[in-house]
Amino acid sequence: MPKKTSIFALRCTIGQEKSVATLIEKRVDGNPDADIKAILAPEALNGYVFIEAPSQREVNAIITGIPHVRGKVVGKIDIDELEEFLIPKPSTEGISRGDIVEIVGGPFKGEKAKVTRIDPDKQEVVLELIETQFLIPVKVHADYVKLVEKGEEEGEKM
Incomplete structure (x- = not known):
């Protein structure tokens, strides 16, 4: 026993x-x-x-x-x-549309971006890079973003 x-x-x-x-x-x-x-x-x-x-x-x-x-x-x-x-928390927890995040890994490391879409099932976020001339949507795993500031609430998570 x-x-x-x-x-x-x-x-x-x-x-x-x-x-x-x-x-x-x-x-x-x-x-x-x-x-x-x-x-x-x-x-x-x-x-x-x-x-x-x-x-x-x-x-x-x-x-x-x-x-x-x-x-x-x-x-x-x-x-x-x-x-x-x-119990692990989902990577997308605490991130919502309109938030400003910093990319902490990958080819866009150090860039700031605005969250345009969240896919909680795949743990991915779609971002628009802020400091570029053209608005380029970039899909990044939520582990590679760090919340910088809460944006205005644009709606619920998609």
Whole structure:
């Protein structure tokens, strides 16, 4: 019968969450007696790493001596509180027609553009480049745009 586990929050230096998670993972891999089930370092939450283990003592034993850990384990966390970090959000969320975006990847990197159409199924946006002489519609994956300013509401997503 599997042991019951809990999720514990661990405070760490802001910006070092991934390195702390990686060091914990290496330590767990090198210790066959460690009973750590999962490690989560969400990008959206600075300064915390979440560890799934049967007891707080197990977590404290594995984090001893790891750099950038700030103090002991903060406490147990309910899985419902972490749900927003576990379920990926669509790339088109928060972008609407008329918004001004900056293209952050691809051949038009660094260009500003206006959103003319959104395809949430394909996670794509159609843009008109602002700083060009001609209005050229460009289709870009929503991961490659960053919202610069909200535009006037021109209507619902298409």
